[in-house]
Amino acid sequence: MSVSALPYRQHNHDACIADALADARAICQRQNARLTATRERVLELIWQSHRPLGAYDVLAMLAQDGHNAAPPTVYRALDFLQQYGLVHRIASLNAFIGCTHAGTRHQGMFLICQQCGNVLELSAPDVSDAIEGAAADVHFRPDSVAVEVSGYCPRCVDHKDE
Amino acid sequence: MSVSALPYRQHNHDACIADALADARAICQRQNARLTATRERVLELIWQSHRPLGAYDVLAMLAQDGHNAAPPTVYRALDFLQQYGLVHRIASLNAFIGCTHAGTRHQGMFLICQQCGNVLELSAPDVSDAIEGAAADVHFRPDSVAVEVSGYCPRCVDHKDE
DNA sequence: GAGAGGAATGTTATAATGTTTCAAATTCGC
DNA sequence: GCGAATTTGAAACATTATAACATTCCTCTC
Ligand SMILES: [Zn+2]
Ligand SMILES: [Zn+2]
Ligand SMILES: [Zn+2]
Ligand SMILES: [Zn+2]
Numbered sequence: 001m002s003v004s005a006l007p008y009r010q011h012n013h014d015a016c017i018a019d020a021l022a023d024a025r026a027i028c029q030r031q032n033a034r035l036t037a038t039r040e041r042v043l044e045l046i047w048q049s050h051r052p053l054g055a056y057d058v059l060a061m062l063a064q065d066g067h068n069a070a071p072p073t074v075y076r077a078l079d080f081l082q083q084y085g086l087v088h089r090i091a092s093l094n095a096f097i098g099c100t101h102a103g104t105r106h107q108g109m110f111l112i113c114q115q116c117g118n119v120l121e122l123s124a125p126d127v128s129d130a131i132e133g134a135a136a137d138v139h140f141r142p143d144s145v146a147v148e149v150s151g152y153c154p155r156c157v158d159h160k161d162e
Numbered sequence: 163m164s165v166s167a168l169p170y171r172q173h174n175h176d177a178c179i180a181d182a183l184a185d186a187r188a189i190c191q192r193q194n195a196r197l198t199a200t201r202e203r204v205l206e207l208i209w210q211s212h213r214p215l216g217a218y219d220v221l222a223m224l225a226q227d228g229h230n231a232a233p234p235t236v237y238r239a240l241d242f243l244q245q246y247g248l249v250h251r252i253a254s255l256n257a258f259i260g261c262t263h264a265g266t267r268h269q270g271m272f273l274i275c276q277q278c279g280n281v282l283e284l285s286a287p288d289v290s291d292a293i294e295g296a297a298a299d300v301h302f303r304p305d306s307v308a309v310e311v312s313g314y315c316p317r318c319v320d321h322k323d324e
Numbered sequence: 325g326a327g328a329g330g331a332a333t334g335t336t337a338t339a340a341t342g343t344t345t346c347a348a349a350t351t352c353g354c
Numbered sequence: 355g356c357g358a359a360t361t362t363g364a365a366a367c368a369t370t371a372t373a374a375c376a377t378t379c380c381t382c383t384c
Contacts, residue, residue, distance in 0.1 A: 006300065034380090036332070055370070070335065075371065080332095091253040092308055094341095094370060109293070111302045124296040127289065131271070131311060134286040138168065139316035140273045146254055146310045149293060154301035196351085198361070218340070232364060237342065256341065256370095 007050030007118040008155045016098075017047045023102050024086050033084055041065070042077040043098065046087055051117040052095030090119065092148045097121070109147040115156035169212030169280040170317045179209045185264050186248050195246055203227070204239040205260065208249055213279040214257030252281065254310045259283070271309040277318035 024043055028035040035043075045061045046053055053061075055074045062069045078096055081087040087096050088108055097119050101108065106123040113119070127147060135142045186205055190197040197205075207223045208215055215223075217236045224231045240258055243249040249258050250270055259281050263270065268285040275281070289309060297304045 034331080038333075069333090071371070072335085072373090073333065076333080091310070109296060111297060111300065111304075113302075114305060120300065120302070122296055122300065124292065127292040127296055130286065130289040130292040131309065134271060134284055134289055135273060135311060135313070138273065138282065138284065139319075140275075140282070140311070141314045141319045142273075142311045143276065143313040145312075146308070147293065148253070148308045149297060149302070149304045150307075151297070151305040152303045157301075157303045196361080198350095200362075216340085217342075231362090233342070234344090234364085235362070238362080 006154075007120050008113065008116060008153045013049070016050075017044060020047045020086075020098050020102070024081075024084075027084060027086070027103050031084065033080075038067075038069075038073065039077045039080055041067075042074065043081055043086055046081075046096055047098040050097070050119060052090050052093050052097040052119055054093075054095045058096075088121070090148060091146055092150065107145050107147075110149065111153070112148060112150045113153035113156055114150055115152055115159075118153060120153070169282050170275065170278060170315045175211070178212075179206060182209045182248075182260050182264070186243075186246075189246060189248070189265050193246065195242075200229075200231075200235065201239045201242050203229075204236065205243055205248055208243075208258055209260040212259070212281060214252050214255050214259040214281055216255075216257045220258075250283065252310060253308055254312065269307050272311065273315070274310060274312045275315035275318050276312055277314055277321075280315060282315070 021040065021044060024040070025035060027033075041062070042058055045058050048061075055071065055078060058078075059069060059071060059074050062074070078087060078089075082089060082096075086099055086102050088099050088110070089096050090110055090112065093112070097110075099108070100121045101123050104123075107128050109122045109124045109127055111120040111122065124147075128145070131145055131147075132142060183202065183206060186202070187197060189195075203224070204220055207220050210223075217233065217240060220240075221231060221233060221236045224236070240249060240251070244251060244258075248261055248264050250261055250272070251258050252272055252274065255274070259272075261270070262283045263285050266285070269290050271284045271286045271289050273282040273284065286309075290307070293307055293309075294304060
């Protein structure tokens with residue numbers, strides 16, 4: 001299933017991409033969802049790195065493919081991918097990133113490095129439980145939860161001033 | 163200090179506003195920050211309800227005052243207010259809300275009702291601790307944390323279908 | 325293998341949100 | 355008062371996201 005390599009460590013990123021695409025195909029097939037060429041290409045572009053991409057970044061990359069797409073094309077593809085849990089939107093960045101827990105029930109927590117821009121998605125049950133608990137205390141019923149932590153990743157925390 | 167009335171319960175909201183403004187004046191005075199007329203008015207407008215306001219909503223309200231402001235005026239005021247912890251930005255809504263814990267060290271968690279739009283800010287140490295712990299596990303150093311929970315408040319949870 | 329119906333995409337325009345830049349005014353310490 | 359720093363005004367612009375409607379593509383049925 002999903003790769004668990006930390007984004008800011010050396011790793012075979014081609015494997016990240018390949019795994020993500022394979023997972024996506026399986027997930028969509030299982031649910032009779034159409035992972036069309038455009039959608040798959042957008043997913044692949046999103047996965048080019050562990051840094052979130054803006055919709056217009058994706059658009060520009062599609063243009064380099066020769067695909068002369070307009071904004072709705074990208075937003076529609078991203079909507080689809082989000083719907084099937086293949087990408088997440090990082091609200092604080094207006095950007096999108098591939099889900100590293102696709103296919104599993106999870107509620108992501110995103111660690112965003114201010115220096116290098118990489119984002120690590122964690123599945124943190126302790127955090128989820130604490131949030132559910134705090135919400136329950138005031139009789140609030142959570143539907144979706146976004147936890148976005150901005151800071152410094154282990155690689156950058158030592159080199160902030162260089 | 164700050165009022166702790168739940169936003170979706172009946173309460174004397176004029177007191178919310180008055181308290182927020184009084185707190186803001188004290189906080190700014192203590193730090194030699196200039197709570198100018200525009201900034202104070204923006205804070206007051208933000209506090210008109212417990213629903214977050216977009217920057218352009220504030221702009222429109224200023225226009226009703228006869229203050230013919232441009233976007234930067236509002237964004238600058240909001241930046242100032244954020245800097246002194248008087249308002250928070252809700253990234254998932256592109257909107258701003260008055261801080262109910264101004265003056266105290268806290269890291270907010272926002273419960274956003276999808277039905278009525280009210281937002282309750284909680285200071286949840288358990289959540290913060292869990293997040294810090296999860297971040298520490300992967301050697302990530304958090305700088306700022308956003309926890310935005312979308313769901314149904316106690317008043318709306320029972321009336322979803324009406 | 326037509327043809328109907330729904331899903332997906334193309335296309336154009338526009339809305340909503342946020343920033344840059346430079347000039348003018350205000351405030352503050354002296 | 356006077357110079358420096360902060361704050362505000364004003365215009366243009368950049369970025370992000372959506373609306374609306376036409377067209378194409380796929381699938382299912384007959
Ligand atoms: Zn990778
Ligand atoms: Zn995920
Ligand atoms: Zn109130
Ligand atoms: Zn707060």
